[in-house]
Amino acid sequence: MKHLLMWNPVAQPRETVLYSVEYQGEYESLYMSHIWIPSSQCSPTNGLECDVTDDVTATVPYNFRVRAMLGSQTSAWSTLEHPFNRNSTVLVAPRMEVTEHGLHLVVKLEDLGPQFEFLVVYWRKEPGATEHVKVVKSGNTPVHLETMEPGAMYCVKAQAWVKAIGRHSTFSQIQCVDMQGESLPL
Amino acid sequence: LRRCLISVDRSLIEKSFPEIKRALQTNDTFPNVTILSTLENLKSIQPVDVCCVTSRLLTFYRDRVFKDHQETSPEVMRQISSIANSFLYMQKTLEQCQVHNQCHCSQEATNATRTIHDNYDQLEASSAALKSLGELDIFLAWIDENHQETSTA
Numbered sequence: 001m002k003h004l005l006m007w008n009p010v011a012q013p014r015e016t017v018l019y020s021v022e023y024q025g026e027y028e029s030l031y032m033s034h035i036w037i038p039s040s041q042c043s044p045t046n047g048l049e050c051d052v053t054d055d056v057t058a059t060v061p062y063n064f065r066v067r068a069m070l071g072s073q074t075s076a077w078s079t080l081e082h083p084f085n086r087n088s089t090v091l092v093a094p095r096m097e098v099t100e101h102g103l104h105l106v107v108k109l110e111d112l113g114p115q116f117e118f119l120v121v122y123w124r125k126e127p128g129a130t131e132h133v134k135v136v137k138s139g140n141t142p143v144h145l146e147t148m149e150p151g152a153m154y155c156v157k158a159q160a161w162v163k164a165i166g167r168h169s170t171f172s173q174i175q176c177v178d179m180q181g182e183s184l185p186l
Numbered sequence: 187l188r189r190c191l192i193s194v195d196r197s198l199i200e201k202s203f204p205e206i207k208r209a210l211q212t213n214d215t216f217p218n219v220t221i222l223s224t225l226e227n228l229k230s231i232q233p234v235d236v237c238c239v240t241s242r243l244l245t246f247y248r249d250r251v252f253k254d255h256q257e258t259s260p261e262v263m264r265q266i267s268s269i270a271n272s273f274l275y276m277q278k279t280l281e282q283c284q285v286h287n288q289c290h291c292s293q294e295a296t297n298a299t300r301t302i303h304d305n306y307d308q309l310e311a312s313s314a315a316l317k318s319l320g321e322l323d324i325f326l327a328w329i330d331e332n333h334q335e336t337s338t339a
Contacts, residue, residue: 025270025271027252027267027274028267031252031253032252037263037267040260040264043260055264057202057268058268058274060271060274163193
C-alpha cells in the first residue's frame with residue numbers, strides 16, 4: 001500500500017520554500033490532542049507531496065497537517081479536512097505472469113510488500129470448468145498451480161488482499177496458456 | 187460461543203517494539219522490577235478469560251502507560267504512536283464482541299489485571315510507564331499466542 005499526502009505550493013518567486021508535515025493518529029487526537037508527530041519522511045521537504053505510508057500504520061483515522069517554511073518564517077498549519085483511514089484504500093489489481101514449464105502451470109505475482117497476500121483463481125478452459133483457488137502469501141516467487149494435460153488450455157486471474165485493512169483489489173486481467181503457445185491476454 | 191479474536195500486526199512485534207526497546211532500555215532504572223509480572227502469570231489465563239484480560243490490558247496501556255510516558259525523540263514517538271493506535275483498533279474489535287456478551291471477566295482475570303496495576307503503582311508514573319513500554323513484547327507475544335483460532339491457554 002502507498003499513501004501520499006499532497007498540497008498546493010506557496011508562491012514565493014526565486015525562493016526555496018520548505019514544507020513540514022505532522023500527523024496524529026486517533027489515539028493522539030482522543031487522548032493526547034496536544035501531541036503532533038513529525039512525519040517520518042517529510043520534516044522538512046521541498047516537494048509538494050509526502051509518502052505517509054510508514055506513518056499510517058494502524059487502521060484508525062489519522063489527521064495530517066502541513067505548513068510552509070521560508071528561512072525563519074513559518075506559515076500557519078493547514079490541516080486535512082477529513083481524517084484519513086487506510087481502510088478506504090483502493091487496491092489495484094496485481095500484475096502477474098503466467099507461464100508453462102513442461103507440464104506445469106506456473107504463476108508469478110508482483111511483489112507488493114509484506115502486507116499483501118493474493119488469491120489466485122485458475123481453471124481449465126472447457127465447458128463447465130471447475131475453478132480452483134490458491135492463496136499465495138507473497139509476490140515475486142513463482143508458484144506451481146497445476147500439472148496440465150497436453151493440448152488443454154488453462155486460464156488464471158488474481159486479486160490482491162490486505163488483511164490489515166480487510167480489503168481486496170479487483171481481479172487482474174485473465175491470462176490463458178496452452179501447452180505449446182505463449183500466454184494469451186484475453 | 188464464538189471466541190473474540192484479534193490479530194497482532196507483525197510489524198509491531200518485529201519493527202515498532204524493538205525500536206522502542208532499544209531507545210528506552212538504558213533509561214530503565216529498576217531492571218529487577220516487572221510490571222507485567224512473569225509470562226507465567228499471564229499463561230494461567232483460561233481461554234474464556236482471554237478477551238477480558240486483553241481488553242483490560244489494552245485499556246491499561248491506553249489510559250496509563252502511553253499517557254504517563256513523555257517522549258522527545260520523533261522516531262520513538264512514531265513507534266509508540268503506531269502501537270497505541272493499533273491497540274485502539276484492537277479494542278474496537280473487542281468491543282464488538284462485548285456487545286454480544288462474549289468478553290466475560292472471571293475473578294482470576296480480575297486478579298491478574300489488578301496485580302499489574304498494583305505493580306505499576308509501586309513505581310513513580312514515568313518509571314512505571316517506561317518499564318511497561320519495555321515489556322510490550324510480553325503482552326504482544328501473549329496476544330499473538332492466545333488469539334489464534336486453535337489456541338488453548
